[in-house]
Amino acid sequence: MDLQLRGKRALVTGSTAGIGLATAAALVREGASVVINGRTSRRVEEAIQTIQGLGESGQVSGVAADLSTAEGVAQLIGLVPDADILINNMGIFEPKPFEEIPDADWFRFFETNVMSGVRLSRHYLLGMKSRGWGRIVFVSSESAIQIPAEMIHYGMTKTAQLAIARGVAETTIGTGVTVNSVLPGPTESEGVGTFVADLAKQQGVDRKVVEAEFFKTARPTSLIQRFGTVEEVANMIVFVSSPLASATNGAALRVDGGVIRAIA
Known part of the structure; x- marks a missing residue:
């Protein structure tokens, strides 16, 4: 199936490994021009080489920037001022008993998992609306619905992503821009x-x-x-990033292996 992504410009955060790397590779495979992001130049370069080694048709480049800070986001935006597709994938997790999670960890998780996507979406959404087309995807988690007792601070950030994605989607009426969340299960x-x-x-x-x-x-x-495999999750992310998913907006799409016991 041709997802009609040839020539689209995509930014995938946290894409030097895992779901992010699989998503970037799949977008390149569809002919998109993709920007890889990670914290270090070495990791970014390794990811670029991995994707280039697949011999796919799209282009891939990279920016090393720590998106857990406003300064890091500004650095990335300065180098990549425009994008048709934004995949807010970057995030951290850490099992820790609730009683042992200090204030600093709550703020660190919120800055990393939530504010990175807020800051980037706030910037790129303007260009998407002006062009009449764009895709923003927040990579959340089934932990947004079923908060894990072993990492409540992580679950909190994933729930916040769902609220933000739905809220931002409400601002896209009639613009040709969509904002959705994808909820992987254990991957x-x-x-x-x-x-x-x-x-x-x-x-x-x-x-x-x-x-x-x-x-x-x-x-x-x-x-x-x-x-689940990272490729299984990436398949959903890439589809909802495509023109073929134009009627999907404000949705929370599960790739959780049925972990969430719900019919909707």
């Missing part, structure tokens, strides 16, 4: 893979044992009973 990203591998090593068991135990105890409602 085999770089961070999750490392976490599972470390836990398996600590317990002296195979990682498959840890994965099975995770879905038995932490996510028993999963219908697929496995981690």
Whole structure:
């Protein structure tokens, strides 16, 4: 299927690994011109080389900037002043008991996971509206709906993303711009893979044992009973970023393996 993305300009934040990298690669595959983003030049360059090595048709470039700060966002905007597609993917997570989460962590998570997308969307939305076309996607999580007891501060930021995306979508009536959220479930990203591998090593068991135990105890409602792949999530993100998804606006789209027990 041709998603009609050839020639579109896309910025994918937090795209040196995991869902972000898979999304950037898929956009390039569809012929888009994609800007990779990460915190360090080394990681950005490695991601660019990875995508270029796939031999896809679109173009890829990169900007190293820490988007958890207003200064980092301003740096990125200065180098990439315009975009047709903005994927707010950059984010952090960290399991920690509620009683042990200090104020500094709450603010750090909010600045990183929420304000990065707010600042970028505020800037790029103006150009999208003036051109009469654009796509903004917030990569949220099933944790936005089912707040995980082991990382409440993370869940809070993911819920905030849903509220922001829906609110911004309300401002796009008749503009040709859409704003949506994508809610991955437990996904085999770089961070999750490392976490599972470390836990398996600590317990002296195979990682498959840890994965099975995770879905038995932490996510028993999963219908697929496995981690999703980054490519499975990227497929949804790229579709909703395309002209073919023009009637989808203000939506929260789940790629959660059925973890959320709801019919809507």
